[in-house]
Amino acid sequence: MDGLGDVEETGLSEAERETFATDVINGLSGAAKSIPCKWFYDVRGSELFEEITRLDEYYPTRTELSLLDDIADDLGDRLPERAWVIEFGSGSSRKSDLFLDALNDPRGYVPIDVAADYLEAAAGALSERQPHLQVRPIAGDFTEPIDLPADMAEQPKVGFFPGSTIGNFEPPQATRFLAQGRAMLGDGGHMVIGVDLKKDTDRLLAAYDDAQGVTADFNLNLLDRINRELGGEFDRERFRHQVRYDPDEGRIEMHLESVDAQTVRIDGHRFEFRAGETIHTENSYKYAVEDFAGVARAAGWTIDHHWTDAEELFSVHLLAAA
Ligand SMILES: C[S@@+](CC[C@H](N)C(=O)[O-])C[C@H]1O[C@@H](n2cnc3c(N)ncnc32)[C@H](O)[C@@H]1O
Numbered sequence: 001m002d003g004l005g006d007v008e009e010t011g012l013s014e015a016e017r018e019t020f021a022t023d024v025i026n027g028l029s030g031a032a033k034s035i036p037c038k039w040f041y042d043v044r045g046s047e048l049f050e051e052i053t054r055l056d057e058y059y060p061t062r063t064e065l066s067l068l069d070d071i072a073d074d075l076g077d078r079l080p081e082r083a084w085v086i087e088f089g090s091g092s093s094r095k096s097d098l099f100l101d102a103l104n105d106p107r108g109y110v111p112i113d114v115a116a117d118y119l120e121a122a123a124g125a126l127s128e129r130q131p132h133l134q135v136r137p138i139a140g141d142f143t144e145p146i147d148l149p150a151d152m153a154e155q156p157k158v159g160f161f162p163g164s165t166i167g168n169f170e171p172p173q174a175t176r177f178l179a180q181g182r183a184m185l186g187d188g189g190h191m192v193i194g195v196d197l198k199k200d201t202d203r204l205l206a207a208y209d210d211a212q213g214v215t216a217d218f219n220l221n222l223l224d225r226i227n228r229e230l231g232g233e234f235d236r237e238r239f240r241h242q243v244r245y246d247p248d249e250g251r252i253e254m255h256l257e258s259v260d261a262q263t264v265r266i267d268g269h270r271f272e273f274r275a276g277e278t279i280h281t282e283n284s285y286k287y288a289v290e291d292f293a294g295v296a297r298a299a300g301w302t303i304d305h306h307w308t309d310a311e312e313l314f315s316v317h318l319l320a321a322a
Pocket residue numbers: 037038041046049053061088089090091092093095112113114115140141142143162163164165
């Protein structure tokens with residue numbers, strides 16, 4: 001699948017803008033500044049993420065795609081036929097065709113993503129590629145309860161959560177998300193999750209700090225979005241992309257580091273930055289297979305099976321509600 005072409009940014013609704021403003025103002029007001037990573041994904045952020053997935057350094061996407069391809073028959077045998085596929089954080093839906101094709105006569109596809117404009121374009125493109133499928137996108141935050149259409153209640157449902165987006169949660173939040181997913185998918189439900197594995201630190205750092213600077217652009221785009229949507233006055237030249245690996249937490253952290261001491265105004269609020277002070281913008285937890293299984297079990301799932309690639313870079317877990 002190639003890119004989605006020109007996707008128009010229609011901006012946030014008034015309610016979403018208020019949530020964004022609250023998250024940014026609260027996040028920049030504490031002693032340790034941070035902003036939730038879901039706000040990366042305006043149209044430009046979604047496009048930059050898609051560009052990241054095609055970089056040499058970014059091993060997760062190609063590894064997961066190749067693993068999904070390798071296990072397609074096995075997945076098809078293990079998952080119910082005539083199921084609805086509910087994808088969490090579907091982005092460009094680039095992996096979805098492979099997944100849908102692995103299943104036995106899927107009934108339909110429900111991509112869920114917070115990036116509403118990009119979701120609509122991606123769902124439209126998938127519908128054209130898979131005209132026999134019902135495609136019912138839901139724009140929203142997957143950490144909040146989401147009601148599926150009532151006609152799906154008695155039909156089998158399979159969750160699909162690729163891309164190691166689960167790694168953006170702290171482990172207790174990951175358990176909460178998985179417990180909520182289990183309730184949503186019902187007693188016969190399944191969930192297929194891509195989880196990035198612990199590995200050599202240099203390889204991890206390179207994946208989040210590529211030579212071309214696409215990930216830096218992705219991180220800094222958050223400041224452009226705050227300027228556009230919230231009337232912020234960030235000068236992106238005075239911040240730089242910073243990536244760290246915390247071995248105790250087992251996570252990559254992305255930050256935006258203030259180059260010098262400065263004051264930034266956002267819609268009537270003033271935020272002071274010391275030189276070198278950072279805004280923590282993303283965590284990406286890396287798991288050992290057994291550690292992730294523990295997180296899933298704590299959420300009430302049974303581990304049906306897991307697969308890894310030959311280099312053990314990435315894992316795919318099949319969870320069953322029964
Ligand atoms: C790391 S990207 C992964 C995209 C795609 N699934 C893949 O595997 O390449 C995360 C995706 O989840 C979406 N997302 C992030 N936080 C979200 C949230 N709280 N609710 C809904 N979607 C979210 C983003 O818009 C983005 O499309």
